[in-house]
Amino acid sequence: MFFMPLSIYDIPSDIGKTLSDLRKAAKKKQADIAKSLNVAQSHVSRIEKGKVTPTGQELEEYVKAIGTEEAQYYLKFLKPWEILKRPSFRNPQRDNLWKAETSLKELQKLISEDAPDFLIRQAEMYDRRVREEAEYLTSLEHSIAFTGPVGVGKTTAICKLTGLLIPQEKQIIRQSVLAVGTGRTTVCEVGIRGGEKFGIRIKPQSLDEINKLVEDLYNNNNHDSEENPPEIISLEVQRLLFNMAGLNGKAFADLVQKHENLDTLRLNFLEMLNLQERTREEICFEANSNQIEIEWLKETFKQINYGNHKEFSVPQRVDIIVPSDFFNSSSYELEVIDTRGLDKDGTAVRRDLMECLSDPRALTVLCSRFKDAPSSEIFELINNLIQTGSEKLLKERVIILVLPQNDEAYNATNNAGDPVDSKDEAYSLKCEEIRISLKSLVKEIDVNDIPILFFNAKPDEDNPSDVAKILIEKLDQLRYTCVQRLSSSVDAINILIKNQKEKNAREAYERVSKSLEIFLNNYQNKLLFFGSVHQKTLIPEMRKTHSGTLRAAIRRNGKLDKFDVYFLLGNGSRSVAWNATMSIFHELKGILKNLSGDDLIKEYAAGLITQILANWDEWHQDFLDYSEQISEQIFKPHLIKSYIWDDCMLMKGSGFRNEVISKFQGWFNAYEQRHLHELLNAQIEKAWQEKVLGKLGNLIGNVTTS
Ligand SMILES: Nc1nc2c(ncn2[C@@H]2O[C@H](COP(=O)(O)OP(=O)(O)O)[C@@H](O)[C@H]2O)c(=O)[nH]1
Numbered sequence: 001m002f003f004m005p006l007s008i009y010d011i012p013s014d015i016g017k018t019l020s021d022l023r024k025a026a027k028k029k030q031a032d033i034a035k036s037l038n039v040a041q042s043h044v045s046r047i048e049k050g051k052v053t054p055t056g057q058e059l060e061e062y063v064k065a066i067g068t069e070e071a072q073y074y075l076k077f078l079k080p081w082e083i084l085k086r087p088s089f090r091n092p093q094r095d096n097l098w099k100a101e102t103s104l105k106e107l108q109k110l111i112s113e114d115a116p117d118f119l120i121r122q123a124e125m126y127d128r129r130v131r132e133e134a135e136y137l138t139s140l141e142h143s144i145a146f147t148g149p150v151g152v153g154k155t156t157a158i159c160k161l162t163g164l165l166i167p168q169e170k171q172i173i174r175q176s177v178l179a180v181g182t183g184r185t186t187v188c189e190v191g192i193r194g195g196e197k198f199g200i201r202i203k204p205q206s207l208d209e210i211n212k213l214v215e216d217l218y219n220n221n222n223h224d225s226e227e228n229p230p231e232i233i234s235l236e237v238q239r240l241l242f243n244m245a246g247l248n249g250k251a252f253a254d255l256v257q258k259h260e261n262l263d264t265l266r267l268n269f270l271e272m273l274n275l276q277e278r279t280r281e282e283i284c285f286e287a288n289s290n291q292i293e294i295e296w297l298k299e300t301f302k303q304i305n306y307g308n309h310k311e312f313s314v315p316q317r318v319d320i321i322v323p324s325d326f327f328n329s330s331s332y333e334l335e336v337i338d339t340r341g342l343d344k345d346g347t348a349v350r351r352d353l354m355e356c357l358s359d360p361r362a363l364t365v366l367c368s369r370f371k372d373a374p375s376s377e378i379f380e381l382i383n384n385l386i387q388t389g390s391e392k393l394l395k396e397r398v399i400i401l402v403l404p405q406n407d408e409a410y411n412a413t414n415n416a417g418d419p420v421d422s423k424d425e426a427y428s429l430k431c432e433e434i435r436i437s438l439k440s441l442v443k444e445i446d447v448n449d450i451p452i453l454f455f456n457a458k459p460d461e462d463n464p465s466d467v468a469k470i471l472i473e474k475l476d477q478l479r480y481t482c483v484q485r486l487s488s489s490v491d492a493i494n495i496l497i498k499n500q501k502e503k504n505a506r507e508a509y510e511r512v513s514k515s516l517e518i519f520l521n522n523y524q525n526k527l528l529f530f531g532s533v534h535q536k537t538l539i540p541e542m543r544k545t546h547s548g549t550l551r552a553a554i555r556r557n558g559k560l561d562k563f564d565v566y567f568l569l570g571n572g573s574r575s576v577a578w579n580a581t582m583s584i585f586h587e588l589k590g591i592l593k594n595l596s597g598d599d600l601i602k603e604y605a606a607g608l609i610t611q612i613l614a615n616w617d618e619w620h621q622d623f624l625d626y627s628e629q630i631s632e633q634i635f636k637p638h639l640i641k642s643y644i645w646d647d648c649m650l651m652k653g654s655g656f657r658n659e660v661i662s663k664f665q666g667w668f669n670a671y672e673q674r675h676l677h678e679l680l681n682a683q684i685e686k687a688w689q690e691k692v693l694g695k696l697g698n699l700i701g702n703v704t705t706s
């Protein structure tokens, strides 16, 4: 009997495209390949189009016919990967990943060979780290989120940067495809990504949320100005709902007059919205329409954003797909996010923004107007990151973008009060000014590591591709820091394998573990000191935020996007956890730094030290994340059903804010809530012992956790 051998190649779905790219790079024609393979040219074409999968033998001949080293390398690359997921061939880190795969295989051998305990423990730590770093690098997805006060020119800058422009228009405001204007123009967050065809996709708001919005609308319009100030609701949502219902402000006011209570109004208004017809979530450009693509996109987006498209409901998120150079020219799968602007009426400590900032795959571009850069909202955001132990991300993933308009920069004066000579001088003076104000805030990082860019959207001012280039470079850098971590893990593995039989390796390991043991003995089972979580962020933000916003938040039992009581509570808890552990966190870093000066350790355990450092950072961040989430989980069920919301709503007039604050203080300090504070402290304490100290203990074979 004769069996066909199984293919030794693991063939990916994009093989045709890669082969075609490799062939073109080698300046060969499909006909050349067909001749070498002794097949019809149409067969080659079908392979490249992905309609036929080549056999292993065909693949080898194909590569031989292309005849380049790169093609040979591709063949090697297609051998099955055993441990890691094979990256795409166009992944810039494919070589690093291949090295990681190779050393993981070696490490597996060591682990299975019944090696001594101290080797296995290190091996397992390295194994986990390499897998995590490799996973990060294998994906090419990244996002770039633009954040900043309403009306600073974020959307305009994004349109310029991504090429979302109407070509024949001259005025900035008409050029932009996304709605721009005197601020407050997009109903919700908008994501823009590359694709083959122009299209728009939305995620609609739930019916429950739409009900709440109608209620907001009612409360915004039905107030007696003396006693109850209007609740601040977003103008763009108001506009969208009015348009959807086919009303204007006056007609709505009349409608409010007509109904004696909120419920009848709500039902009547919901009927007018005609939601049963508005169920569409996706729309693509149709080639037969008589519009050009980009104008279609502008018009359709406008209709959806203004509630004038009959088939679409209220969006909570809009995604736009465009075939643009910006998205197609880099090797990443990019998404640009236009976040909802920071409102003077609300808090900067917003869940959506903090999620972007803490996403390891995302860059955040903090935007300000030229004259007040960095604006107070941005400053608050940065300050909050520092207070909650997230300072390091400022260095890795944040960019400051200053948006001068018209002649603003030219009209600036220098330090002697004289007019500047050039725009560049104005930019560099402003840059210095921003750096100085940041220096007063940051402690652990060098402010020069935060890039500061300038961009005036007026034609012939600043070139958007310069900004785009720096953003992509920042992503390259972000990935590069991961490559460095990966390489250092791979090095550590190689050193471990090379020295596994050396006596000195054990000696070096023992020196490290001795120091860690002393450190752990100091802190294991020692209680931390925590402050009150509500005092940290929630109460201070209540003092600062607009009282109309506070009122809207209270009426929604604390769940308002721009003032989310539970998120602020979590943020405070994170801050408390950071304050309680910050010095211990730094202490271990100091110890590790000292150890790395020891000659024996330098030679036999340098990799171990960097690995522990990297883990220490990661465990600590996980612990802070946990502290943030757990306080929401503990307090929310009790707070949400408490009497406090109704009590607060009874308060009228100018003392509203102070009354609310004292009610909240009272609730958190009440005897009935004591067990919640205790539970929270116990949970954070336990997480610190287990998720941080315990893991360090496991590494040195000390498994005594509380
Ligand atoms: N003259 C001028 N106007 C600008 C510039 N950038 C934005 N604008 C205007 O500023 C207003 C707010 O811009 P927009 O992009 O909507 O701000 P966003 O709320 O931050 O997204 C719009 O009227 C824009 O036309 C600029 O560079 N020069």
Ligand SMILES: [Mg+2]
Residues within 6 Å of the ligand: 151, 154, 155, 156, 179, 180, 185, 186, 338, 341
């Ligand atoms: Mg905008």
